[in-house]
Amino acid sequence: MNATVNAVRAGARRGLIELRISLTTTQDILGYVVPTLIFVVVLLFMRNGTVPGTTFSLGSVTLPSLLGMGVALSGLATIAQQLTVDREDGTLLRAKATPHGMLGYLIGKIILIAATTIVGLVVQLVAGLLIIDGLVLTSVNAWLTLTWVLVVGLIATMPIGAVLGALFDDPRALGFVMLLVMGLAAISGIFYPITALPGWLQVVGQIFPMYWLGLGMRSALLPAEMAAVEIGGSWRHAETLTVLGVWAVLGLIVAPIVLRRMARRESGSAVERRRQKALQRAPF
Amino acid sequence: MVAVPVARTRAGEAPAEAPVIEVADLRMRYGNSDVLTGVTFTAQPGEVLALLGPNGAGKTTTIEILEGFRMRSAGHVRVLGVDPAHGDEAWRARLGVVLQSWRDHARWRVRELLAHLGSYYAPYSTRQRPRPWNTDDLIEVVGLTSHATKRISQLSGGQRRRLDVAIGIVGRPEVLFLDEPTAGFDPQARREFHDLIHRLSDVDDTTILLTTHDLDEAEKLADRILILAGGTIIADGSAEELSRRVAAEAEVRWSLDGQRFVHSTHDATAFVRDLFAAHGDRLTDLEVRRASLEDTYMAMVLAVESGRSELAVKTFGEAMR
Numbered sequence: 001m002n003a004t005v006n007a008v009r010a011g012a013r014r015g016l017i018e019l020r021i022s023l024t025t026t027q028d029i030l031g032y033v034v035p036t037l038i039f040v041v042v043l044l045f046m047r048n049g050t051v052p053g054t055t056f057s058l059g060s061v062t063l064p065s066l067l068g069m070g071v072a073l074s075g076l077a078t079i080a081q082q083l084t085v086d087r088e089d090g091t092l093l094r095a096k097a098t099p100h101g102m103l104g105y106l107i108g109k110i111i112l113i114a115a116t117t118i119v120g121l122v123v124q125l126v127a128g129l130l131i132i133d134g135l136v137l138t139s140v141n142a143w144l145t146l147t148w149v150l151v152v153g154l155i156a157t158m159p160i161g162a163v164l165g166a167l168f169d170d171p172r173a174l175g176f177v178m179l180l181v182m183g184l185a186a187i188s189g190i191f192y193p194i195t196a197l198p199g200w201l202q203v204v205g206q207i208f209p210m211y212w213l214g215l216g217m218r219s220a221l222l223p224a225e226m227a228a229v230e231i232g233g234s235w236r237h238a239e240t241l242t243v244l245g246v247w248a249v250l251g252l253i254v255a256p257i258v259l260r261r262m263a264r265r266e267s268g269s270a271v272e273r274r275r276q277k278a279l280q281r282a283p284f
Numbered sequence: 285m286v287a288v289p290v291a292r293t294r295a296g297e298a299p300a301e302a303p304v305i306e307v308a309d310l311r312m313r314y315g316n317s318d319v320l321t322g323v324t325f326t327a328q329p330g331e332v333l334a335l336l337g338p339n340g341a342g343k344t345t346t347i348e349i350l351e352g353f354r355m356r357s358a359g360h361v362r363v364l365g366v367d368p369a370h371g372d373e374a375w376r377a378r379l380g381v382v383l384q385s386w387r388d389h390a391r392w393r394v395r396e397l398l399a400h401l402g403s404y405y406a407p408y409s410t411r412q413r414p415r416p417w418n419t420d421d422l423i424e425v426v427g428l429t430s431h432a433t434k435r436i437s438q439l440s441g442g443q444r445r446r447l448d449v450a451i452g453i454v455g456r457p458e459v460l461f462l463d464e465p466t467a468g469f470d471p472q473a474r475r476e477f478h479d480l481i482h483r484l485s486d487v488d489d490t491t492i493l494l495t496t497h498d499l500d501e502a503e504k505l506a507d508r509i510l511i512l513a514g515g516t517i518i519a520d521g522s523a524e525e526l527s528r529r530v531a532a533e534a535e536v537r538w539s540l541d542g543q544r545f546v547h548s549t550h551d552a553t554a555f556v557r558d559l560f561a562a563h564g565d566r567l568t569d570l571e572v573r574r575a576s577l578e579d580t581y582m583a584m585v586l587a588v589e590s591g592r593s594e595l596a597v598k599t600f601g602e603a604m605r
Binding site: 002007017086091093094096099101268272 | 351
């Protein structure tokens with residue numbers, strides 16, 4: 001059997017095992033439930049508000065936006081965090097010590113992140129649908145749009161998240177980066193239409209994938225006439241694909257270089273050094 | 285300059301008598317400090333080598349260079365005929381690595397992880413060396429059968445270490461690197477580990493390079509002991525050879541008319557001959573004890589650390605020949 005094909009299969013098995021572990025570990029289950037609870041509370045507060053200039057519920061607009069933000073966060077933040085943790089505990093070095101182990105590791109990670117993103121999305125969507133109405137989920141078109149936005153969104157964000165995880169060795173430095181990623185939500189029109197922001201901030205917001213993920217999700221789940229309140233009065237699918245596509249290409253070019261450099265520097269003493277640092281940080 | 289041995293062409297095609305590990309004048313420099321100033325040794329197929337040395341002597345650095353995890357500054361290094369700096373995945377598949385501190389895959393179960401990591405080795409299976417090791421057999425060999433379905437985070441320190449060893453050998457490596465494998469083992473686990481090492485080297489013809497601080501362990505396990513100090517190998521030989529070369533003084537103990545005597549001498553044989561000549565049958569409980577490996581080791585390392593490294597290398601280096 002070809003060793004590369006074998007490693008791809010091993011990686012797929014790895015992703016499924018890690019998914020099963022994630023879905024049966026209390027800590028991880030809380031990781032799905034707690035954001036969903038926050039999500040529900042936010043929606044409950046917004047239920048009675050309306051989108052400026054319409055009679056449409058603000059909550060109904062925020063639900064798909066939050067789903068978009070969720071995809072961006074797991075593609076950028078979760079993968080970066082896991083990479084840092086996996087480096088600190090030696091998981092990555094283990095992969096390096098195994099023939100084609102890095103390939104298996106990456107495939108496993110992609111499957112895991114994609115699957116947990118979908119699980120999180122479904123949980124939030126179901127919870128949201130119970131308290132919000134006005135969403136259109138009955139058409140095939142809605143599901144198709146949802147699917148491509150999700151897939152393109154993951155391809156656009158995961159490589160960038162991996163680069164962030166590879167560049168920041170120290171979990172605290174990474175924490176700062178994560179704070180910035182969260183800050184993106186404020187200028188990406190997630191909780192309030194982006195058109196309410198000053199023009200230059202709108203431009204900044206539209207550079208990053210989070211805005212387009214929110215827009216894409218709104219285009220999938222909201223009635224067509226709601227496009228009127230968006231920039232340009234349109235769902236701008238072509239622009240969504242372009243911006244996310246540029247991020248994807250950029251990420252897929254840079255990520256292998258950065259990841260290879262990261263892997264090359266992995267050694268037992270590097271793991272040990274990080275362990276010592278972590279021990280110093282840990283309060284006793 | 286040290287003569288550099290002719291590079292073997294390709295892993296697997298090397299002749300049977302080719303050394304598995306070849307290191308010549310290996311140097312490593314971090315910034316301005318030289319950690320390794322010229323390390324030279326070889327390992328033959330099936331040999332067990334123990335690398336001893338004080339903390340910070342460069343044992344881990346040496347092992348990491350051989351594993352291909354660290355780039356060297358200079359020198360000639362071949363493992364299975366391949367330069368570790370350019371080892372490919374097929375080369376990697378023939379290596380086993382047990383590092384000092386793994387905490388990875390804490391949420392996985394023992395059996396699950398061994399089966400998973402083993403699966404990467406399947407394409408490299410050969411008639412002589414079926415890869416990977418059967419998971420349940422391997423779990424039994426390292427004594428983890430009753431913990432096979434446990435989460436790895438629930439293992440004790442010693443059990444975790446045994447799992448690390450199991451992962452290191454899951455691909456039936458031709459060369460196995462172990463960095464302080466028995467740290468945290470209780471005496472029974474240590475004994476079982478020693479049996480496993482003997483089995484690997486005798487039955488599977490695995491070449492093993494291990495570092496340890498336990499001199500007793502080195503003496504029990506290793507065919508050859510290398511002492512790394514002052515950035516270079518100051519001694520290379522069996523435990524017996526080393527102590528014979530270094531410790532000139534042997535200790536003779538005997539009883540005479542119910543009284544115990546002790547005497548240190550350079551020539552134990554001549555001394556004992558004289559004893560018999562003088563006391564004949566009245567002599568009892570005769571014991572001749574050479575310096576232990578510990579005595580040898582301490583003498584050598586102290587010599588290096590007190591700045592007499594040149595002398596130490598000159599004196600003890602003879603053990604190599």
